[in-house]
Amino acid sequence: MTEKELTVETVLNKIKSRGYWQVIIRPTQFKKNRLSLQECNQFVRECKVMLRGWDYPHISSRSPPxxxxxxxxxxxxxxxxHIELWRMYQSGQFLHLFGCLEDWLAEEIPIFGRSRYSDISPGSVLEVxxxxxxxxxxxxxxxxLAQKKLFEExxxxxxxxxxxxxxxLMFFDVRRCLGDYVCRVKNLSQEKTITVNELLGKTHELALDHAIWVLEHFNWLSPPREILKEDQKKFLEGRI
Structure with missing residues (x-):
């Protein structure tokens, strides 16, 4: 499907046809017109994260994006x-839905023929x-977003x-071995209220905590925190 053919309905249906993530980030105090429409664009563009070959959230190169x-x-x-839909509301709420990348690997067309991921069935794995x-x-x-004063306290x-x-659970890196850790829960959901000071002071620690929480729900009850912390550090430093 070309980007010119995209509609909310087709993208949402495709996202929800397989495993997917939903992210909601918002101020705890509702203000309907916290942002102008122009600021909705500006906040996402200025705060997007580019730590690997795909930005978060993704901003298309098409015009207008x-x-x-x-x-x-x-x-x-x-x-x-990469199948995604995101919205930034004038209230300051950011909503992002995107498909599990692992579920779409078999449909990619590698330049050099079939890859070792071509046989991964949708719904079968989550890569650590x-x-x-x-x-x-x-x-x-x-x-x-917090640094740009989108939130109060x-x-x-x-x-x-x-x-x-x-x-x-699996690793794409074949050098890393992992036992059979399987999730027995349909959906994994965690929501929290965080102070701005805690988020700014412990951004990456909070992310690591949340990732480990997911791994534990695959019955991997003792994920190696220090190793994962080092993996995260390499990622943040562009050493992956």
């Missing part, structure tokens, strides 16, 4: 396994490092992973 609604700006993406990286990006994005953050039941 956004579509305006009554009280929000949104962007749609369906490109090479991609999960850690994604939580790190989400919390880093929230932290950058606290913010609400909710992250839900849908369609996790019977998935198995």
């Amino acid at each position: 956004y579509v305006g609604g009554e009280d929000y700006m949104e962007a749609l993406t369906d490109w090479d396994g 490092m991609n999960t850690l990286y994604r939580f790190t990006e989400i919390y880093e994005f929230a932290s950058r 606290t913010l609400f953050l909710s992250i839900t992973l849908y369609g996790m039941e019977n998935r198995k």
